[in-house]
Amino acid sequence: MGDEHDKLLPIANVSRIMKQILPPTAKISKEAKETIQQCASEFISFVTGEASDKCQKENRKTVNGDDICWALGTLGFDDYSQAIVRYLHKHREYERERASAAAAASSAEFASNQTSSHTKRS
Incomplete structure (x- = not known):
């Protein structure tokens, strides 16, 4: 069991x-x-x-998510499939925005560290 x-x-x-x-x-x-x-x-x-x-x-x-959406549609769960497709697109959009924000924060931190290290040498 x-x-x-x-x-x-x-x-x-x-x-x-x-x-x-x-x-x-x-x-x-x-x-x-x-x-x-x-x-x-x-x-x-x-x-x-x-x-x-x-x-x-x-x-x-x-x-992947597209495979799950395809399976839902194939199995006759079209209503769920359409809702999941919308969710999947929103999720991917959110992940892209999060990745962009993380990249921007990382660049800003790098630039700040570069400025700090130049100031310390003076």
Whole structure:
């Protein structure tokens, strides 16, 4: 039974997500949490397996976000696919902006250090 539980999402994460949707006074039974845990884990495996098959056919080892979006569409989850595509684009945009900001900060720090070292030599 250990193998099966290794493939499940952590129950605390599942519970936290479920609680975000429900009114604050609502309670969730252990059975409900475990059922959602099983379903969500199975869904992730199903979609990832489809994406992985695509990657194997294309001789690629890395499953990426585009592969997951493709798998969702292929499996008939078009509504999810479109939402995930939008999320993926926003995520990539955010990562590019973060990388640019980090590069700019690094350049500024380098320039500041260069100025400091020139001042110290004088």
